[in-house]
Amino acid sequence: MSHPKDRRNSGNPAVRAAAEHLVEAGMAPTITWRNWVGGARLRTLPLAIAPIAAGSGIAVMLRGFSWPLTLLALAVAVFLQIGVNYANDYSDGIRGTDEHRVGPARLTGSGLVNPKKVLALALTFFALAAVSGLIAVVLSGRWWFLALGVLAIVAAWFYTGGKRPYGYAGLGEVMVFIFFGLVATVGTVYLQTDIQAQEVWFAGAGVGLFAVAVLVINNVRDIDTDILAGKRTLAVRMGDRASRILFVVCVLLPFAVPGIYVMVYPAMIFVWLVLFIAVPCAIIALTAKTPKELVLVLQLTSLAALAYGVMLGIGFGMAGGLTA
Numbered sequence: 001m002s003h004p005k006d007r008r009n010s011g012n013p014a015v016r017a018a019a020e021h022l023v024e025a026g027m028a029p030t031i032t033w034r035n036w037v038g039g040a041r042l043r044t045l046p047l048a049i050a051p052i053a054a055g056s057g058i059a060v061m062l063r064g065f066s067w068p069l070t071l072l073a074l075a076v077a078v079f080l081q082i083g084v085n086y087a088n089d090y091s092d093g094i095r096g097t098d099e100h101r102v103g104p105a106r107l108t109g110s111g112l113v114n115p116k117k118v119l120a121l122a123l124t125f126f127a128l129a130a131v132s133g134l135i136a137v138v139l140s141g142r143w144w145f146l147a148l149g150v151l152a153i154v155a156a157w158f159y160t161g162g163k164r165p166y167g168y169a170g171l172g173e174v175m176v177f178i179f180f181g182l183v184a185t186v187g188t189v190y191l192q193t194d195i196q197a198q199e200v201w202f203a204g205a206g207v208g209l210f211a212v213a214v215l216v217i218n219n220v221r222d223i224d225t226d227i228l229a230g231k232r233t234l235a236v237r238m239g240d241r242a243s244r245i246l247f248v249v250c251v252l253l254p255f256a257v258p259g260i261y262v263m264v265y266p267a268m269i270f271v272w273l274v275l276f277i278a279v280p281c282a283i284i285a286l287t288a289k290t291p292k293e294l295v296l297v298l299q300l301t302s303l304a305a306l307a308y309g310v311m312l313g314i315g316f317g318m319a320g321g322l323t324a
Contacts (some may be wrong), residue, residue, distance in 0.1 A: 041085040048077040050309025055188025057313025064193025072136035082126030084156040090118040091160035170234040181208015206254035210305035213250035221294040249281040268315040277304040
């Protein structure tokens with residue numbers, strides 16, 4: 001077996017040629033539109049929607065809600081999420097990281113798709129996010145959001161892209177917390193109103209912890225293959241058991257947020273209903289023996305993240321409606 005460093009360019013013409021030979025010989029499947037859709041990893045989209053839902057509820061509470069600006073913020077988040085998913089497919093594929101992967105083949109890593117096509121698709125979605133963000137800036141007049149948008153796209157690319165991707169150095173969770181928690185939630189609110197509110201930061205932290213939990217459990221599943229690929233994720237650095245404990249903390253700690261505000265915003269009590277999803281996630285994560293169980297946890301956690309963001313938004317939004 002070759003050393004992981006020798007595989008960093010294994011998404012190369014030789015690999016693609018071998019894959020194409022298998023296809024021509026009828027020994028391997030061809031890439032279809034389903035593979036392209038799969039490359040978008042639509043199951044991760046709840047992580048993009050949750051902070052927008054929470055932030056829009058706070059905007060309602062602060063009397064600043066705008067449907068156009070909220071939908072544009074949602075478009076930015078969704079397009080960025082899809083863009084980073086294709087960018088990850090491209091970057092991991094050309095490094096050879098996906099050669100060690102267990103599960104459905106990635107577009108680039110399979111060798112059946114020209115990496116340039118995957119890169120072009122990633123850049124297309126980054127461009128769509130940029131255009132959506134630009135329209136939102138023009139409508140809102142908040143020009144400083146342009147700098148924030150550039151930072152978000154740069155962070156999305158360098159997660160697995162570039163010579164020193166931070167996702168390979170165990171910093172992915174930090175950046176996910178910042179951009180899919182704080183930045184997305186706070187940005188949604190401040191795009192629509194100038195009113196400062198501490199609720200925004202607590203909501204962003206809660207949503208961000210769920211995003212971290214999803215990444216942690218995904219990386220727990222991939223610890224063995226990431227070690228082979230030379231990918232030093234936080235899970236690889238911490239180890240299996242400690243990472244599972246971190247996951248449990250990340251899916252349960254967000255429920256302190258409704259605990260802080262339930263006396264002021266009574267509808268916050270409904271956020272605790274999401275515990276019916278979060279608690280089973282924690283139990284399964286601690287006891288899971290197979291990758292299939294961890295995939296189930298990942299899917300349920302994404303669902304919990306979406307439900308949490310929506311219920312937070314409703315809890316804050318109802319407070320605004322009651323006092324309108």
